[in-house]
Amino acid sequence: xxxxxxxxxxxxxxxxxxxxxxxxxxxxxxxxxxxxxxxxxxxxxxxxxxxxxxxxxxxxxxxxxxxxxxxxxxxxxxxxxxxxxxxxxxxxxxxxxxxxxxxxxxxxxxxxxxxxxxxxxxxxxxxxxxxxxxxxxxxxxxxxxxxxxxxxxxxxxxxxx
Numbered sequence: 001x002x003x004x005x006x007x008x009x010x011x012x013x014x015x016x017x018x019x020x021x022x023x024x025x026x027x028x029x030x031x032x033x034x035x036x037x038x039x040x041x042x043x044x045x046x047x048x049x050x051x052x053x054x055x056x057x058x059x060x061x062x063x064x065x066x067x068x069x070x071x072x073x074x075x076x077x078x079x080x081x082x083x084x085x086x087x088x089x090x091x092x093x094x095x096x097x098x099x100x101x102x103x104x105x106x107x108x109x110x111x112x113x114x115x116x117x118x119x120x121x122x123x124x125x126x127x128x129x130x131x132x133x134x135x136x137x138x139x140x141x142x143x144x145x146x147x148x149x150x151x152x153x154x155x156x157x158x159x160x161x
Contacts, residue, residue, distance in 0.1 A: 052082035064132035105131040125155035
């Protein structure tokens with residue numbers, strides 16, 4: 001019986017795989033002659049640019065926003081490039097139509113429910129996470145954020161199929 005010798009997988013890789021996150025790898029410079037023509041993968045990223053909207057409370061702590069930004073970037077290009085809107089005094093300036101919304105806090109979710117037309121509310125996938133201020137000192141809040149981001153990624157993947 002032949003046993004396949006797989007490369008050892010470290011704890012970080014296992015944890016990211018369990019969370020459903022694909023780690024990005026730094027690319028090396030490619031000579032201009034070797035650059036392939038853009039294929040369908042490039043078209044998917046540009047088409048998915050408006051697929052997700054992130055709703056944040058106004059006046060969030062910069063440290064909390066930094067933690068949040070790193071988590072969003074770890075989940076891929078579609079989530080990292082998501083439009084970010086601030087909810088001020090329970091109101092949104094304008095809500096773009098999207099396939100999924102990530103609301104940080106119940107107040108942001110309620111503001112979305114008031115502003116978004118019923119037809120769009122019925123079709124959109126809305127994911128609720130803790131407010132950014134809770135992410136700084138609470139491991140449980142970070143765990144809930146990863147679960148919310150995993151749910152969001154799965155919803156976006158289902159809608160693009």
